[in-house]
Amino acid sequence: MLVHSPPVEPDAAPVPPPKPSPQEGFMSRWRSALGAGTFVRGMLSGPRTSKVEAGRVSARLIALQGTPHLSLTWHHDRKDETRNMTLEEGCTWIGEALHHEYRNGLLCTTQRDWQFIHPQGRKPRLASHAPGQTSTPAREHDTPKATSLGTEAQDWLEALGILTPAGQLRASMADKLRQVERYSEILGHLAAEANLPADQPVRIADMGSGKGYLTFAAWHLFRRKQGLDAQVTGVEARPELVEGCNQAASRLKAEGLGFRTGTIEGSPTGPLEILIALHACNRATDEALLKGIDAGARLILLAPCCHQDLRPRITSAGPLEPLLRHGLLKERFAEWLTDGLRTLHLEWAGYRTKVIEFVASEHTARNVMIAAVRARAPYRDAGARQAIESLQAQFGIQGHPLARLLERESNEHESNTSSPVRRS
Structure with missing residues (x-):
């Protein structure tokens, strides 16, 4: 009797393993960097709820009695708290914090930088960039810092001549x-007040960047410390300074940082999140202010250098005449009036302003900073406009460099009253 064997089923195709989620991919690379010795630093930011007290948590790798640990620092508004964990404890906490407490994660390694981004209401994603730092920092616990910027800033502070190659502060550069x-x-x-986007490039222009000290500082803050995709451009009229800064940025492989030759008035900017103009001379500060408004900047930061333009325009002092007949007092008053009118024009354009001391006067004589954060729809603050017009009338000021802002908006308002189209 012939017995038939049952047909042999072909082997089923192997089921591919599920693709790791962006968070799993991020944590896998975090653990791999720790194991391979390529870890530079890490950070969590973007609290998911108001119950999360620390705005960000930074991580660095240290050696405690010869054993690697993660040193985590919770950065609060008024204080920092640090706790050291074993690598396993630290990785476990970070993975859970990304799931429950923070929307964004940054991992910097000597080979690649990785960003975990989870915007509210959207799917999370994992992005990578060229490394911001290609050498590992010192691992010693409580490594002394040359500056409050952190040890990660040593490379560019050295490249710009503030620190020596040994990491020591040059005496002449203390101020x-x-x-x-x-x-x-x-x-x-x-920047925290300005609500910068975490899931798209942050475009920053530093107008009149000079030797690049503050341009590099802005890049360091947003790119390295906050993990944002910052695209920072320094604009400077002196070609030799632009060349030197670009060479330094190239040596450091500073992705997202560049310098170009140009004047404040003649340089196109395009849309911006932040415009900076520190120590721009005379009317250049006003040109920068206008550019920031036109670029839709969320934050405008100005530190005026000199105030020569307005003083000869003060043709009527009214009740202040007995005081302003003294040249020195008129000069000081012109400075106050100049910066006061700048803040009012910014408020008219929809910004919330504050005037602060940049740095103590013993470090620099140019220590006034005007900060403006976009806060509301522009050109509706009747009180600011009335104050501008009243001050200009009281002191006989004609041809103010910011007058075009009021004139332009007045013309646009007239044209808009006959058209249903509204400016966004």
């Missing part, structure tokens, strides 16, 4: 370093 530190502190606080 400049203090200025850079204070600037970074202010810029960080103001």
